[in-house]
Amino acid sequence: MLPWLIKRILMLVPVFLAVSVVIFSILHFIPGDPIDNLLKIGSSPEARAEMEARYGLDRSLPVQYGIWLSNVLQGDLGTAIVARRPVADLIAQALPHSLRLGGLALLFSTVVGVTLGVVAALSRDRWSDRAIMGGVLVGSTMPSFWLGLILILVFSVSLGWFPVSGARGWQSLVLPVLTIGLGGTALVARITRVSMIEASGRDFVTLLHAKGLSPLRIQLRHVLRHALIPVVTILALRIGWILGGAVTVEVVFARPGLGTLLIKSLAQHDYPVVQACLLMLAMAVMLGTLMGDILQALMDPRVRAAMT
Amino acid sequence: MTRLFRKTLLSASVSLAALIAAQAATAQEAVFVMATNEVGAPTYNPIKATMLNTATGLIFDRLVSQAADLSYHPWLAESWEEAPDGMAWTFKLKQGVTFHNGEPFNAETVKGWLELFKTTEGENGYMAEAIASVEVVDEHTVKFVMARPEPNLLYNLSSTFMGVVEPKSFAALGDNYGVTEVYGTGPFKLESFAIGQETVLVRNEGYTWGPEVAANHGPAKVERLTFREIPEDSTAFLELKTGGVDFLLSVPADLMGEVQKEANLAVLTMPGQDVWYMPINVTKAPFDDIRVREAAAKAINQEEILASVFGGVGAVADTFLISALPESHVPDGAKIKFDPAHSNALLDEAGWAMGEGGVRMKDGQPLKVTLWTQSDSIFRRLTEVVQAQLKAVGIEAEITTFDSSMIRDQYKTGEQHLAVRSYNWDNADIVDWFFGGDRLGYPNVSMFNDPKAEELRAAAMTGAKNMDERIANFTAYHEYVLTQFPMAPIYQPVQAMAYSTDRIALPEKIDAPAFGAAAFLDLEVKE
Numbered sequence: 001m002l003p004w005l006i007k008r009i010l011m012l013v014p015v016f017l018a019v020s021v022v023i024f025s026i027l028h029f030i031p032g033d034p035i036d037n038l039l040k041i042g043s044s045p046e047a048r049a050e051m052e053a054r055y056g057l058d059r060s061l062p063v064q065y066g067i068w069l070s071n072v073l074q075g076d077l078g079t080a081i082v083a084r085r086p087v088a089d090l091i092a093q094a095l096p097h098s099l100r101l102g103g104l105a106l107l108f109s110t111v112v113g114v115t116l117g118v119v120a121a122l123s124r125d126r127w128s129d130r131a132i133m134g135g136v137l138v139g140s141t142m143p144s145f146w147l148g149l150i151l152i153l154v155f156s157v158s159l160g161w162f163p164v165s166g167a168r169g170w171q172s173l174v175l176p177v178l179t180i181g182l183g184g185t186a187l188v189a190r191i192t193r194v195s196m197i198e199a200s201g202r203d204f205v206t207l208l209h210a211k212g213l214s215p216l217r218i219q220l221r222h223v224l225r226h227a228l229i230p231v232v233t234i235l236a237l238r239i240g241w242i243l244g245g246a247v248t249v250e251v252v253f254a255r256p257g258l259g260t261l262l263i264k265s266l267a268q269h270d271y272p273v274v275q276a277c278l279l280m281l282a283m284a285v286m287l288g289t290l291m292g293d294i295l296q297a298l299m300d301p302r303v304r305a306a307m308t
Numbered sequence: 309m310t311r312l313f314r315k316t317l318l319s320a321s322v323s324l325a326a327l328i329a330a331q332a333a334t335a336q337e338a339v340f341v342m343a344t345n346e347v348g349a350p351t352y353n354p355i356k357a358t359m360l361n362t363a364t365g366l367i368f369d370r371l372v373s374q375a376a377d378l379s380y381h382p383w384l385a386e387s388w389e390e391a392p393d394g395m396a397w398t399f400k401l402k403q404g405v406t407f408h409n410g411e412p413f414n415a416e417t418v419k420g421w422l423e424l425f426k427t428t429e430g431e432n433g434y435m436a437e438a439i440a441s442v443e444v445v446d447e448h449t450v451k452f453v454m455a456r457p458e459p460n461l462l463y464n465l466s467s468t469f470m471g472v473v474e475p476k477s478f479a480a481l482g483d484n485y486g487v488t489e490v491y492g493t494g495p496f497k498l499e500s501f502a503i504g505q506e507t508v509l510v511r512n513e514g515y516t517w518g519p520e521v522a523a524n525h526g527p528a529k530v531e532r533l534t535f536r537e538i539p540e541d542s543t544a545f546l547e548l549k550t551g552g553v554d555f556l557l558s559v560p561a562d563l564m565g566e567v568q569k570e571a572n573l574a575v576l577t578m579p580g581q582d583v584w585y586m587p588i589n590v591t592k593a594p595f596d597d598i599r600v601r602e603a604a605a606k607a608i609n610q611e612e613i614l615a616s617v618f619g620g621v622g623a624v625a626d627t628f629l630i631s632a633l634p635e636s637h638v639p640d641g642a643k644i645k646f647d648p649a650h651s652n653a654l655l656d657e658a659g660w661a662m663g664e665g666g667v668r669m670k671d672g673q674p675l676k677v678t679l680w681t682q683s684d685s686i687f688r689r690l691t692e693v694v695q696a697q698l699k700a701v702g703i704e705a706e707i708t709t710f711d712s713s714m715i716r717d718q719y720k721t722g723e724q725h726l727a728v729r730s731y732n733w734d735n736a737d738i739v740d741w742f743f744g745g746d747r748l749g750y751p752n753v754s755m756f757n758d759p760k761a762e763e764l765r766a767a768a769m770t771g772a773k774n775m776d777e778r779i780a781n782f783t784a785y786h787e788y789v790l791t792q793f794p795m796a797p798i799y800q801p802v803q804a805m806a807y808s809t810d811r812i813a814l815p816e817k818i819d820a821p822a823f824g825a826a827a828f829l830d831l832e833v834k835e
Contacts, residue, residue, distance in 0.1 A: 045746060047434075082358065083350035083503070085487070093503065149542070157550055164547045165538055167505065254538035256505045264348045264504060264539070267713045 001297065008293060012286055019282045020072070024065045027271055035081075055081050068275065078272035080265070087276045090261060095280070097167060098257035101250070102242040104177045109184030110235055114228070116185065117192020121227075122219060124197060132189065140186030148179040148252040165254035176253045180246055184238055191234055195227030202226070229299050236292030240285025336531040338812065338833050341544045343558035345732075347537045348504050353486025354471045355428050355478070362557055363507045363535045365824040367408075368471025368492035371399060371418075372462050373519035373826070375819050376579065378632050378734065380462045381520040384413065384472060384493065394457025394773035401448040405517050407474040408498075409491040415444040420475030422452075435464045456770065459778035463735055493517070495528045495829055507535040521819040522826035529832045548573060548806060554833075555807040557823060561618050561686060567806040574809050577802040578823060579632055583625050584730040584799040586694060587742075587753040590792070592725050594660070594675065598793060603654040604726065605796035606647040607701040608694060613799055617690050621804065625797035627790060628739060632821070635736035635782040642787045644797055651701045660702065668702035677725035679705035682712040690798070691728045698726075720749040727753060728798075734821060736782040740765055743789050754794035764788050810834065 035051050052058045056067065071078060077087035120132040142150075155175060156164045166172050199205065200223055208218045247259030254260075258277050265273035297303045346361035354360060354368060371385040385399040405413035425436040438458035443451040452461075464470055474491040481489055490498050495518060496509035510533075515526035536553060538544040541560050547553045549570060559567060559575065567573050586608060594600045610624035626643040629636035655668055655675075663669035667676070679698075681691035688709060695705045705726060710718050719727070731738060741747070744765060745757035764785035772778035805823060807814070815830035 080350070084356065085350060085483070090503070152543070152546055157546055160550065164550055164552050165543045166536065166552075251539055252543060254536070254540065254543055256502065260504060260539070268348070269713065 004297075005294070008290060012290065015286060016283075019286075020069055020279065021065070023275055023278045023282065024068060025061075027274055028061055028064075068272075072279070077276040080270050080273045082265075082268045082270040083273065087272050090273060091258070091276055091280060094256055094258050094261045097255060098243055098246055098250070098259065101173065101176055101180065101246055101255065101257060102239070104173060105180035105184065105246075106235065106238065106242055108177055108181035109188050109238075112181070113185040113188025114192050114231065116189040117231075118196065118220070118224060120189065120193040121196035121200070122216075129193075133193070136186040136189045139182045140190075142182070144179050144183060145248045145252055147182065148175070148249055151175045151178055152252075165252075167255045172253075172255070176246075176249050176255060179249050179252075180242060184242065187234065187238075188231060191231050192227060195230050196223055199223045199226040229296060232295045232299065233292040236288045236295060237285075239288035239291070240281060241288075243284045244281045336833060337534065338530050338532075338555060338831070339534045339536060339553040340555045340557055341547065341553050342535050342537050344539060344541060344544075344560075345558070347539050350503050351486040352490045352498060352501065352507075353473075354469050355424050355432060355473060357432075357469070357486070360468045361507075361535070362822075362824065363496075363509060363533070364471060365468045365494075366496040366509055366533070366828055367490055367494045367498055368468070368473065369405075369494050369517070369519075369825070370466055370468075370471055371401075372465040373521050374463075374466045374821050375521045376632075376821055378634075378821060380466060383466075383519040384517065385465075388462075390774060392773075394459065395454045397452040397454070397461060398445065399450050399452070401450065402517050403448055405493050406514065407477075407491045407493050408512060409474060409477055411474050411476060411491070413472070413493050414447050415450040416447075417475060418442065418450045418472070419444055421473050424473060424475060424478060432469050435467065435469055457773045459772045459775045460735070460737070462775070495526055495825060496533060499532075504537055506537065509533045509535070518829045519820075519826050522829045523815060523817075524829045526829060528829050530828070533828070545806075548808060551808065551810075554811040555805065557805055559804045559806045561621065561801070561804070564619065564621060564804060572808055572810045573806055576805040576807060576814065576823075577621065578805075578818065579630070579821065580622065580801040580803050581630055581734040581821070582730050582732045582801050583628065583630060583797060584690065584728070584801070585625065585628065586796040586798060587727050587729065588794055588796065589722065589725050589753070589755050590794050591722065591755040594658070594670075594677075595725060597658050599654045599658040600660070601793035603651040603658070603701060604698060604703060605644050605793045606654075607651045607698050607703065608796045608798060609646045609648075609697050610798055611646065612697070613690065613693055617686075617693055618799060618801065622799060622801040625800045627786065628742075628795065628797055629736055629786060630734060630800060633734065633736055634779050635739075635786050638783060638787040638790060642790045644790060644793070648701055655702060662702050666699060666702060667704045674704060675702060676704045676706065678723070679707050680715065680718065680724040680727040681707060681709055682715045682729070683709055684712055687712075687728060694726075694728055694798075716750050719753045722749050722755055724753075729753065736779075736786065737769065739782065739786050739789055740769055743794060756789070756792065756794040758792060761785065761788055761792065 035048055035057065056064060068078065077091065079085065080087050080090060083090060116132050116136065120129045123129045152164050152175060155161045162171050162174050196219070205218060205223060208222055243258060246257060247262060250257040250259035251263055258280060262274060262277040265277065342361055349357065349359045349361040351357050352364055352367060354364060369384050371383060373381045373383040375381055384402055384405060386402050388397060388399045390397050401413070401415060401418065407413060411417070419442040422436055422439060422442050425433050438454055438456055438461065439452045440455040441453045443453060445451050471492055477489070477491045478485050487501065495512050495515045497512050499508040499510045501507045511528050511531045513527055515528065518525035538547065541563055544556050545563050545566060548556055564575060567575050588595050588601050588604060590596060590601065595604070610626065614620060614622060614624050623631065626645050627636045627638055660668035660670045660675050663674065667674045669675070679691060679695060681687045691707055695707055698705045731742070742751050743754065743756045743761065744752060745762050748755050748757060768778070768781040768785040772781050803822065811834055813832040813834055815827065818827045820826040
């Protein structure tokens with residue numbers, strides 16, 4: 001398994017390089033100039049030229065990319081052009097908020113999604129199955145921006161249970177976690193249900209029934225274990241998605257985090273910050289995928305055998 | 309079972325609401341939401357920052373304050389005198405003033421502070437560039453020796469970017485100044501700052517030197533101020549509605565009606581510093597013909613726009629400057645006002661005859677032009693009305709919408725005929741910024757480069773020895789630009805704010821151009 005793991009990690013290198021080129025290029029090809037945000041009324045054209053030189057924006061794009069990549073590989077994410085602070089500081093301030101929100105949302109969607117999926121699979125084709133899957137379908141199709149506002153109107157404005165926005169205390173986390181988590185719950189519930197139904201028809205389940213084990217024990221101890229393999233893979237893939245998906249939710253709920261930082265920096269064309277945020281999100285997706293592969297290998301002996 | 313469940317749910321919600329209410333602002337604390345255009349200010353360092361917010365003006369006092377009519381009044385400077393040739397200014401400083409870290413405020417600190425503009429890397433050096441050197445006359449008298457006359461000096465000194473910084477801590481803290489710690493002489497001290505999230509200020513208990521324009525010279529009546537940064541307007545409004553915050557420092561026009569529907573909320577309006585206008589690209593046919601420019605400019609019905617787009621809140625604009633500025637007072641004939649009959653006559657005279665479908669034609673070509681705007685909903689709505697008004701005189705305008713953050717770069721191509729945009733500035737030098745011949749594309753979206761205008765511009769920018777001369781020169785420059793129709797003025801908004809009447813008691817009169825230190829000193833929180 002070790003050679004496979006090393007090979008799998010090495011495969012991330014070209015992916016990382018390709019992602020870094022895309023992130024760098026997209027930002028420089030879209031119209032917009034960070035210097036416009038720095039120049040105040042009254043500034044001269046000479047002041048603009050001086051500022052472009054100071055931030056290295058007067059150099060060719062390949063040179064700018066080379067410098068940026070070399071610095072990133074040495075752990076230097078640069079200095080924010082508009083915020084005038086080390087980008088690493090800004091990321092370090094924002095990332096814990098995003099991880100807390102994303103982590104709780106992932107936990108919520110896992111626990112609730114798996115539970116609903118199991119209940120739906122156990123009551124297949126009955127009203128409870130249809131109700132759960134119907135609810136799940138509605139949950140998965142609601143845009144998070146809209147869902148966030150609806151939750152604010154119901155739980156903050158009408159009921160007064162939770163604050164409308166901000167990042168003070170656990171109360172302020174409830175609605176954002178629900179907003180992100182509900183979409184993931186739908187996905188996890190559907191996959192759990194389908195996997196359990198599919199696993200229930202396997203030969204080993206027939207064998208377990210023949211051995212006289214109780215149906216509930218078979219479902220929860222054996223079928224569920226089998227069915228969780230694709231669920232775990234999907235959850236690992238969602239790590240990056242959840243961090244990226246929190247962008248709109250952070251704005252609606254006025255929470256600090258990578259999403260808020262990204263949106264603000266995009267509007268200001270603060271290239272170093274936007275590049276760093278996108279790189280963090282891309283790396284989260286890459287690491288999530290790697291983690292999904294590793295977990296799948298650990299849980300499924302057939303995958304493990306194929307690697308060796 | 310159901311009843312029990314309901315009862316449990318009800319008691320849980322009551323307990324939760326009580327818990328949250330207990331955490332909300334106390335009587336001596338008020339929670340403000342920053343204006344949306346101030347969200348994300350990364351530092352409280354006035355020497356280096358390119359963006360500062362309302363809280364900055366509470367941490368730092370200035371030498372000079374400005375009243376609502378934009379006249380200048382004492383603050384940290386008790387009085388001042390300008391030399392007849394404009395080459396020196398002498399300021400008498402207030403005594404007994406101290407910085408938040410206990411350092412005294414005197415002539416030496418003023419000298420040290422102004423030197424920071426020359427020695428610190430940043431873009432704000434131009435604020436003090438006309439000051440060649442600073443002489444300490446005595447402990448409370450300071451003399452600025454000028455490199456050139458600068459009639460705009462009092463304006464600069466009243467700006468937040470010239471909030472008086474304590475020089476020793478500035479040097480000691482380095483890049484952390486304005487982020488982790490900051491020391492001014494203002495009515496509030498910085499307690500905590502999380503960029504893009506929240507700033508907490510506490511009252512400066514020893515403060516007694518408030519600006520002349522405030523009724524209360526200190527200390528402030530409120531002990532603690534929290535400024536939250538909420539980028540989404542609808543979220544900020546819901547926070548105000550539910551009592552999560554007490555005051556919104558900006559309310560967009562489309563939420564004003566919602567605020568007014570609530571019995572315990574009120575709207576506060578102050579004169580605005582914005583002008584909305586339609587730049588006309590003078591290099592692009594048919595607008596290279598001044599008659600067509602004038603026709604398009606006079607086709608804009610400002611009164612109708614004020615009523616239909618902005619619900620009657622604000623005022624029409626008929627010059628390029630906000631009406632509070634003396635330089636906006638040009639002769640009536642130079643003002644650009646709705647006159648469709650004159651527009652039609654001018655287009656006829658220029659050879660554009662009314663064709664079928666209400667679009668004018670000349671040499672077989674229809675009078676079709678491009679009209680650019682930005683993606684914000686209010687801009688799109690206004691641009692559609694402008695389009696209809698142009699159509700009424702036979703000009704067909706095709707709207708193109710750009711993302712707000714990208715439109716400046718689009719202007720640099722100079723491909724548009726017309727656009728709808730706005731600016732925020734309270735000094736006449738904005739005419740130089742948007743119509744200076746060396747800034748074509750952006751900011752000179754009109755591509756206006758006129759020899760006579762350049763002469764008048766030079767006189768306005770650097771030819772005046774004192775404020776009266778500057779006003780006269782800028783008025784002449786402004787008047788000439790208006791007569792060349794490189795734009796059509798449309799609308800002057802007000803600064804609209806909203807607050808909870810259950811929590812906030814405002815002073816009867818706020819004699820300041822913006823909701824700043826004077827207003828915060830007089831503001832009270834209801835017990």
